[in-house]
Amino acid sequence: MAGTLQFDLVSPERRLASVVASEVQIPGADGDLTAMEGHAPTITTLRPGILRALAADGAKAFVVTGGFAEITAAGVSVLAERAIPVEEVTAALLDALVADVTAAAAIGGNKDVAEKTAADLAAMRAATGH
Amino acid sequence: MPSLKDLKNKIASVKNTRKITKAMQMVSAAKLRRAQDAAEAARPYAERMTAVMGGLAASVGQSASAPRLLAGTGSDKVQLLVVMTSERGLCGGFNSTIVRLARAKANELIASGKTVKILTVGKKGREQLRRDFAANMVGHVDLSEVKRVGYANAQAIAQDVLGRFEAGEFDVATIFYNRFQSVISQIPTELQVIPAKFEGGAANALYDYEPSEEAILADLLPRGVATQIFTALLENGASEQGARMSAMDNATRNAGDMITKYTTIYNRSRQAAITKELIEIISGAEAL
Numbered sequence: 001m002a003g004t005l006q007f008d009l010v011s012p013e014r015r016l017a018s019v020v021a022s023e024v025q026i027p028g029a030d031g032d033l034t035a036m037e038g039h040a041p042t043i044t045t046l047r048p049g050i051l052r053a054l055a056a057d058g059a060k061a062f063v064v065t066g067g068f069a070e071i072t073a074a075g076v077s078v079l080a081e082r083a084i085p086v087e088e089v090t091a092a093l094l095d096a097l098v099a100d101v102t103a104a105a106a107i108g109g110n111k112d113v114a115e116k117t118a119a120d121l122a123a124m125r126a127a128t129g130h
Numbered sequence: 131m132p133s134l135k136d137l138k139n140k141i142a143s144v145k146n147t148r149k150i151t152k153a154m155q156m157v158s159a160a161k162l163r164r165a166q167d168a169a170e171a172a173r174p175y176a177e178r179m180t181a182v183m184g185g186l187a188a189s190v191g192q193s194a195s196a197p198r199l200l201a202g203t204g205s206d207k208v209q210l211l212v213v214m215t216s217e218r219g220l221c222g223g224f225n226s227t228i229v230r231l232a233r234a235k236a237n238e239l240i241a242s243g244k245t246v247k248i249l250t251v252g253k254k255g256r257e258q259l260r261r262d263f264a265a266n267m268v269g270h271v272d273l274s275e276v277k278r279v280g281y282a283n284a285q286a287i288a289q290d291v292l293g294r295f296e297a298g299e300f301d302v303a304t305i306f307y308n309r310f311q312s313v314i315s316q317i318p319t320e321l322q323v324i325p326a327k328f329e330g331g332a333a334n335a336l337y338d339y340e341p342s343e344e345a346i347l348a349d350l351l352p353r354g355v356a357t358q359i360f361t362a363l364l365e366n367g368a369s370e371q372g373a374r375m376s377a378m379d380n381a382t383r384n385a386g387d388m389i390t391k392y393t394t395i396y397n398r399s400r401q402a403a404i405t406k407e408l409i410e411i412i413s414g415a416e417a418l
Contacts, residue, residue, distance in 0.1 A: 010178065012281040012360055014171040029349075030340050043182060044340040045349050068350065070182060070337075079178055081281075081353065 003037030006075030007053045009062060011083050017053070017060060024076045025052040026069050027120075035071045042071040048097070048120040050086065050127055051078060061086040063124060065097060086128060094125050134403070137396040141389055148385035154220065155378035162313070162371035168279075169310065169364040176361045183354050184328035185337075186347045197344070199292075199351040202325035203301045208245045210268075210300035211236060212291065212323075214307040214362055215255030216370045217274040222377030224308060224316065224370055225254040231318040232306045236263060247300055251287060251363075268299070279367055284360030291359075292352055295324055307362040308369035314376050316369035323358050326351060 007021040024035045027049025035042075046069060051062045067080040084093065101117045132140070187200055213232045215225045232255075236246045248263055250256040251271040260267065271287055273279065291303055303324040308316040339346055 008174075010175045012172055012175045012284075012357060013168070015174055028340055029345075033340075040338055041336050042338040042340060043186075043346060045346050067353070068182070068346065070178070077178060079175055079182075 004056075005035065005037045005039075007055070008075065008077040009051070009053075009080060009083055010077065011080055016062065016080075016083050016085075019053065019055045019057075019060070021053040021055045021076075023054045024078075025050075026071075026076070026078065027051060027064065028069070035069075035076045038073055039071050039076075041073065042069075044069055044071075046078070046080065048117055048124055050124060051080070051083070063089050063128065089128050091125075094121065094128075097121055134396065134399055137392055137399065141392045141396065144385050144388050144392065148382055148389065151378045151381040151385060155375055155382060158371045158375040158378060162368060162375055164278075165364065165368040165371050166310070169361075169368050172361060172364055176357050179350070179354060179357050180328065183326070183347070183350055186343055186350065187326065187328050190343050190347050197348050197351055199295070199324060199355070200326050200347065203298075205301045206244065208247065208300040208302075209239050210247045210249060210291070210294065210303040210324075212249045212251065212287075212303060212305040212359075213255045213259060214305065214366050215250070215252035215258075216366070217253050217272075219254060220377065221370055221374035222380075224373035224377075225252075225258065227316070227318045228306050228308055229255055229258045231320060232259065233262060235304070235306075235320060236266070249291070268294075279360075279363045281356070281360050284363055285356045287363075288352065288356035288359050291324070292355060300324075305359065305362050307366040308373075310365050310368040310372060313372040316373055321358065321362065323355050326354055 004020045004022050005024070007017065007019055007024050008015070009017040022036070026033050026035060026044065027047055028044040029047050030044070032049070033042075033044070046064055046067050048065045049063075051064050053060045062080070062083045062085055064078070064080040065082045067078065067083075069076060069078045098118065098121050101121065190200070211232055213228060215228050219225070232248075236248065239246050246263070246266050247268045248259060248266045249269045249271070250259060250267065252273060256267070256270050269290065271290070273283060276283055294300060295303065302322065304320050304322045306318065306320050309319045311317055
């Protein structure tokens with residue numbers, strides 16, 4: 001097995017995961033990226049998508065809605081606004097997320113951004129099978 | 131001199147009060163533990179957030195293209211004070227200390243010719259501030275229905291504040307809350323959130339930024355405001371329970387003292403009444 005890195009996932013309310021992983025797939029704003037040991041230090045914002053971490057005891061996947069990830073040579077810390085383990089995601093929850101985005105766009109948010117977010121959410125819906 | 135019956139009633143009533151304050155103290159103790167856990171759990175996020183934003187702000191902050199949330203509007207004419215207090219009373223000086231700090235700040239700003247706007251979170255602060263600053267109140271956030279403060283509540287407040295900022299309603303925003311130190315000590319604190327201030331954030335040139343530094347900063351700053359508000363709400367929650375706990379502890383002790391005092395008076399008057407009756411009987415018998 002290749003080298004490992006420390007993976008931390010924190011939401012504003014609590015720490016969701018803190019494991020040693022071999023690789024972490026991050027849905028970055030400009031495209032997905034995979035962080036492994038020795039990755040160049042990077043800070044990227046997240047788009048709504050699925051965050052996967054390959055740990056020794058199996059893969060963990062989380063649905064994240066936004067936030068940012070800080071990658072250093074030693075580890076990855078993801079600060080997600082909302083993060084939900086994939087197993088707990090339901091169609092109703094996704095509907096609620098879409099409704100949030102639509103509401104935010106209606107208030108006067110950037111329409112392009114809102115549409116992109118909606119598209120991201122649709123892709124996420126397809127990926128999680130709801 | 132109150133009658134024996136009055137005293138008895140008084141003692142019974144103080145005993146009931148003591149039961150209530152004792153129960154409230156225990157409820158607060160349990161809630162305090164939960165509030166402290168929540169504050170503890172939120173710390174890693176807030177710390178990381180501040181660290182990253184501090185680094186970004188240090189490298190982008192000086193440039194002319196810096197976002198307004200960081201650089202400010204270039205003026206400090208209109209000040210927004212966000213005063214966070216509790217929804218319920220019976221927590222000692224908890225609300226008064228925050229309000230006192232906010233009031234001092236507001237008076238100072240008004241004296242120096244600035245416009246003050248006040249947004250209150252929590253009913254108690256609004257009641258106290260309305261007396262002096264009724265004309266300055268611009269809004270109120272009601273959290274009385276909220277059992278457990280979540281990030282969503284903080285986000286809603288942040289959106290309200292940011293919306294007002296976008297609309298040009300104010301230049302500088304400061305939040306007031308009680309920082310939790312211990313059960314007996316909570317420190318009223320003021321914290322400027324807009325424009326954002328970071329202490330000692332060293333520019334971190336080591337990172338690659340994706341997308342650009344500016345874009346990340348623009349995305350992060352509103353989140354930073356929400357995070358700061360969330361932290362303040364949690365600290366406030368823990369402080370409120372701590373303050374209530376010690377206030378109720380004091381009340382319980384006072385009630386205990388009062389019961390002892392009244393019981394002594396009660397016993398003494400009972401004794402006096404008995405003695406008086408005896409004297410009457412004896413002197414009556416002697417007269418025969």
